[in-house]
Amino acid sequence: MAKAHESRRKERLDRGVKVRSDGVYAVASWREMAFLLGPRLLLIAGLMVMPLVLWPAPYWQKVLTIICIYSLLAIGFDFLAHYVGLVSLGGALYIGVGAYISALLNTEMGLPLWATIPLATVLGGMVCTVLLWPCLPLRGVYFAIVSLMFPLLAARLIEAFDIFGGTDGIMGLDGFPNKWSEMYVLIICLLLALFALRRLVNEDVGLVFRGVKDNDQSVKASGIDITRYKALGVFIASSLGCLGGACLAHIYMWAGISQFALDFSIIPIAATVVGGGGTLAGPVIGCLILVPISELLRDFGTLRIAVYALILMAFIVFKSEGLMSYGARKYNQFEHWVEI
Amino acid sequence: MDILIYGVINSATLALMALGFTLVYGVSRLPNFAHGALYVLAGYICWLLLNRLGLPYILAIALALGLVAVVGGAMYQLILVRIRGMSISEIIASYAIGLAILEGLRWGGLKGGTFTLPAFLEGSVDIAGVSVDFQRILVVVLGALLVGLLYFFVNHTRLGLALKGMAQDERAALTLGIDSDRMAVASMALGSLSAAVAALILLPLGSIVVEAGYHVLIMAVAVCIVGGLGSWTGAILAAFVIGFAQILTTAYLGAHFQVVVAILAIILTLILRPSGLFGKQKELEERV
Numbered sequence: 101m102a103k104a105h106e107s108r109r110k111e112r113l114d115r116g117v118k119v120r121s122d123g124v125y126a127v128a129s130w131r132e133m134a135f136l137l138g139p140r141l142l143l144i145a146g147l148m149v150m151p152l153v154l155w156p157a158p159y160w161q162k163v164l165t166i167i168c169i170y171s172l173l174a175i176g177f178d179f180l181a182h183y184v185g186l187v188s189l190g191g192a193l194y195i196g197v198g199a200y201i202s203a204l205l206n207t208e209m210g211l212p213l214w215a216t217i218p219l220a221t222v223l224g225g226m227v228c229t230v231l232l233w234p235c236l237p238l239r240g241v242y243f244a245i246v247s248l249m250f251p252l253l254a255a256r257l258i259e260a261f262d263i264f265g266g267t268d269g270i271m272g273l274d275g276f277p278n279k280w281s282e283m284y285v286l287i288i289c290l291l292l293a294l295f296a297l298r299r300l301v302n303e304d305v306g307l308v309f310r311g312v313k314d315n316d317q318s319v320k321a322s323g324i325d326i327t328r329y330k331a332l333g334v335f336i337a338s339s340l341g342c343l344g345g346a347c348l349a350h351i352y353m354w355a356g357i358s359q360f361a362l363d364f365s366i367i368p369i370a371a372t373v374v375g376g377g378g379t380l381a382g383p384v385i386g387c388l389i390l391v392p393i394s395e396l397l398r399d400f401g402t403l404r405i406a407v408y409a410l411i412l413m414a415f416i417v418f419k420s421e422g423l424m425s426y427g428a429r430k431y432n433q434f435e436h437w438v439e440i
Numbered sequence: 441m442d443i444l445i446y447g448v449i450n451s452a453t454l455a456l457m458a459l460g461f462t463l464v465y466g467v468s469r470l471p472n473f474a475h476g477a478l479y480v481l482a483g484y485i486c487w488l489l490l491n492r493l494g495l496p497y498i499l500a501i502a503l504a505l506g507l508v509a510v511v512g513g514a515m516y517q518l519i520l521v522r523i524r525g526m527s528i529s530e531i532i533a534s535y536a537i538g539l540a541i542l543e544g545l546r547w548g549g550l551k552g553g554t555f556t557l558p559a560f561l562e563g564s565v566d567i568a569g570v571s572v573d574f575q576r577i578l579v580v581v582l583g584a585l586l587v588g589l590l591y592f593f594v595n596h597t598r599l600g601l602a603l604k605g606m607a608q609d610e611r612a613a614l615t616l617g618i619d620s621d622r623m624a625v626a627s628m629a630l631g632s633l634s635a636a637v638a639a640l641i642l643l644p645l646g647s648i649v650v651e652a653g654y655h656v657l658i659m660a661v662a663v664c665i666v667g668g669l670g671s672w673t674g675a676i677l678a679a680f681v682i683g684f685a686q687i688l689t690t691a692y693l694g695a696h697f698q699v700v701v702a703i704l705a706i707i708l709t710l711i712l713r714p715s716g717l718f719g720k721q722k723e724l725e726e727r728v
Contacts, residue, residue, distance in 0.1 A: 187528050189535060234707045244531045245471065245661040246706060252654060253703055260696040366539060369532055377528075403547040409540035416533045417522050 111438045118432045139431065143381065144291055151283045160392075161279060165351060167391045168286035169195075169344035174368035174375075174383035175294055176337035182378035183301050184333035185313030186236075187244040192251035192364035193231070194341020195348060198224040202346035203270040203355035213274045217285075217346045224342025229335045236330045248365070255360040269356025273349055286347055290384070293340055298380050300336075309333055366405060367394065370412040376422025385424055442570045443687055449576045451683025452583035455676050456638035457656045458663035459586065462675045464631035465664065467607045468624035470520065470530055474538035475635055476657030481541055482508045482636035483648040487555050497558065505636045512632025516625045524624070538653070546650040555648040557640070575644055582641050586634065587676065603627055662702040666709045681705065 121132040154160045173191045180186045202220035205211045211219070235246040258264055265271070276282040300306050311319040312326050312333075319326050349355040371386030390408060397404035415422065457479070464472045486504035489495045495503070515537060523529040559575040594600040605613040606623045614620055638656075646652075663682060667674030682705050689697045 181528055187531050189531070234710050238710065242665060244535075245473075245665070246703075248535075249658050249661075249703055249706075252658065253699060256699045260699065362539075370536075373532065401547055402543045405543040406540045406547060409536040409543065412536040413519065413533055413540065416529050416536070417519055420523070420526075420529060 108437045108439050110435050112429070112433045112435045114433050143384070147287050147291060151280065151287070158279070161283060163392060163395050165283055165286050165347075166395075167387050168283075168290045169348050170364075170367050170371065170391055171290050171384045171387040172286075172293060172340045172344040173364060174371040174387050175290075175297060175380050176340035177368045178372045178377060178380055178383045179297055179301070180333055180337040181372070183306065183309045183313060184330060184337075185316075186330060186333065187247075188334075188337070189244050189248040189369070190251045190365055191341055191368045192360045192362065193247070193254060194224065194228055194338045195345035195364045196251060196254055196360040197227050197338075198342030198345025199349035199355040199359045200264055200270070200345075201227070201342070203273055203349050204264070206273045206350075207270055213276065213350055217343065217350065220346035221339050221343040224345065225335045225339030228338035228342065229331050232334050232338075233331060236327050236334070251360040251365060255357045258357055265356070267357060269354055269358075271354050273353045273355065275353045276350060282347075282351055289343060289347075293343075294380060294384060297336075301380070305329075305332075362405060363394070366408055366412075367391065370408040370415075372422075373412050373415045373420070374422060376424030376426070379422070379424040379428070382422050382424030386422070389423075443684075443691055445570050445572060447680075447684040447687040449572070449580055450687050451680040452580040453642055454659055454663050454683050455679035456579070456583045456586065456634075456641060458660040458667075458675050458679060459590065460631040460634035460638065461657075461660040462664050462667075462672065463590070463634060464627055466672075467603050467627035468516075468524075470516075470524075470624070470628070471534065472628070472631060473531060473535035473657065474515065474541065475631070475660055476653035476655070477538035477541035478508055478512055478632045478635040479639040479656045480545060480648065480650060480653040481511065482639040483557065483643040483652075484545055484549055484555070486640055486643075487557060487648060488549075490557070501640055504640065505633060508636035509629045509633040512635075513625050513629035515632075516628040520628075521621055521624070524621075538657070542650050542653045556646075557644045557648070559644040579641055579645075582637075586637060587672075590634070591672075599626060603630075659702060662706050665706050678705075 117132055117135045121136050150164055151161055154164060173195065176194070177188060177191055180188050198220050201224050202216040205216040205219055206213070231250060232247065235243055238246065259267055276285070301309065308319065308324060308329055311324075312329055316326050319329075345359060348359065367387070367390055368383065371390050372383040373386070374389060375382030375384065375386030390411070394404050394408070397407060419426070460478075461472060461475045464470055464475075482504050485507055486500050489500035489503055490497060493500075519537065520530065520533060523533055559573070565572060565574065565577070592600075594604055602613070602618045603623055603626065605616065605618055606620055610620055613623075635656075643652075659682075663675055663678045666682060667676070667678030682702060685705060686698050686701045689701050
């Protein structure tokens with residue numbers, strides 16, 4: 101058996117349609133266009149139809165909105181980790197900041213919902229960027245550690261100083277007019293963010309980001325201020341998280357300390373690893389798998405965090421490419437055994 | 441006077457928490473995010489042995505130390521060695537292990553009631569008019585002893601010298617027949633051991649709670665960043681800086697501000713001296 105293994109190996113070849121549709125001939129035939137657009141349309145159509153499919157199950161419609169919020173956070177994490185090279189272990193900070201800003205704008209200044217969410221997105225992104233700015237010169241490890249501390253500290257500070265409603269949180273926010281607007285606002289934001297980010301990482305600025313990740317010294321040597329680019333990356337990622345946080349606050353009509361909870365930090369990371377790091381669409385798939393699991397495990401309390409942690413560990417060690425890269429390989433290539 | 445005494449005790453506490461973390465990072469360049477979890481795990485194992493199996497305290501301590509060291513080594517050998525050198529994966533995987541341990545304990549073990557370990561020595565003594573209990577004095581004494589022992593181990597034993605060699609130049613160490621994977625396992629076991637030692641010395645002062653895991657990780661990291669990651673002298677000095685800063689803020693500003701001290705220390709360090717008090721970025725430095 102062992103010998104049989106040695107004398108053959110797996111050969112992978114790109115499918116013809118993939119090779120043809122890679123170049124400028126992509127629009128030569130319907131078949132190739134379908135090949136290219138298929139997976140993208142599947143995701144878009146799938147997400148758009150999902151609320152209707154879940155019509156009879158209002159509870160799972162709620163879960164769908166939560167999935168979208170986690171997905172926003174997860175693509176932000178993926179972008180930051182695999183394109184800018186900053187591992188942010190504290191995604192809860194973004195959710196919390198977004199939630200509190202929109203809550204304050206809504207209850208203190210009386211701004212309506214359609215103004216608070218965009219404002220919270222931009223302002224929240226700025227606040228998070230300013231908070232993390234001193235840590236930006238740090239390389240991966242150090243940044244990960246410091247970003248882990250922020251949500252824990254933010255929760256403790258709010259508790260200790262009894263600001264922003266203390267442990268009770270801020271109540272009485274405006275809710276969405278109805279649950280359909282709730283779901284579709286989030287789904288459309290998610291799709292826009294996903295495709296915009298995929299576009300962005302292939303633009304010039306995306307090249308600089310990847311340069312910062314792979315070799316920051318050489319980017320520096322080219323006369324580019326890497327801290328500014330890192331700040332830009334953090335701003336983009338944290339804005340996405342704050343958008344999610346703002347929506348979350350309006351959905352629950354409440355902002356509180358539990359929005360700095362560990363779940364918001366760990367699920368996006370797990371989703372990214374399960375779905376496939378660096379693919380941006382992978383984290384969304386990861387969230388579609390993990391968040392329902394998390395809902396099913398809700399009765400077991402914190403055991404669910406332990407469960408994701410184990411899933412996360414298993415994927416990172418045994419299947420580190422993730423589902424998305426695996427799927428993309430099967431879709432684009434065929435493989436067969438060849439004798440050596 | 442009490443500021444001085446409690447400052448020293450607090451600093452020794454922080455130094456104990458940070459030693460294991462800086463040891464592992466120094467040798468194998470692995471940021472061990474499961475450090476806090478190992479700390480809590482040691483306390484819990486000791487509590488189980490003591491209360492469920494009714495073992496004598498000394499035996500329970502020895503067994504808990506041994507078990508945690510084995511867990512740490514096994515964690516490296518079975519899981520982390522496969523992703524060695526991929527820094528993003530290393531961070532995420534060790535963090536995941538830590539979370540699994542901590543949240544698993546919160547769910548399965550540490551709930552309902554308080555879990556406390558008895559103090560090694562009861563009673564207290566007056567030092568210059570301040571009453572200090574024996575356990576806190578032990579923290580300082582044992583902390584100093586641990587630092588001394590590790591220093592001796594690293595500079596005067598074969599294994600220690602091998603670890604030091606690997607920390608300085610892994611390739612050169614390989615050419616001299618030092619197996620870097622085995623050394624990394626050894627460093628991880630040693631790091632876990634010192635987390636366990638810290639836990640068993642410090643936990644009798646309070647109770648065993650899951651939050652301690654996060655707290656210890658954060659403090660260890662704060663000390664290591666301020667001191668310069670991987671530098672021992674730096675870490676000990678930083679423990680004193682942060683330790684006294686905490687005690688001073690508690691005394692003059694109120695206990696609420698204590699949580700801010702660590703992050704403020706990190707941010708100030710990063711702005712003023714990014715490589716830490718003793719970190720020398722461009723020089724060949726001794727990391728063990």
